[in-house]
Amino acid sequence: MAKITEDTTLAEILKYPEAGNILAKHNLPCLHCPMAKYEMGMLKIGEVARVYGIDIKNLLKELNKNIKIRKN
Numbered sequence: 001m002a003k004i005t006e007d008t009t010l011a012e013i014l015k016y017p018e019a020g021n022i023l024a025k026h027n028l029p030c031l032h033c034p035m036a037k038y039e040m041g042m043l044k045i046g047e048v049a050r051v052y053g054i055d056i057k058n059l060l061k062e063l064n065k066n067i068k069i070r071k072n
Helices: 021-026 035-040 045-052 056-066
Strands: none
Touching: 021 056, 045 056
């Protein structure tokens, strides 16, 4: 993954240890939802942000700035 986008799944994002704190800072409620843990591989960050009224542009900016993307 070169960059986190609206189509990146929560499962992909949460592979990075620093991501959890950033998502929590933006009040992403799915992190503690038992059903979301089951669906993490399918839930895209853009969809979740829209449902909960989270500013996706700022969230993506912060994620991409602070997460060190691993090059394959």
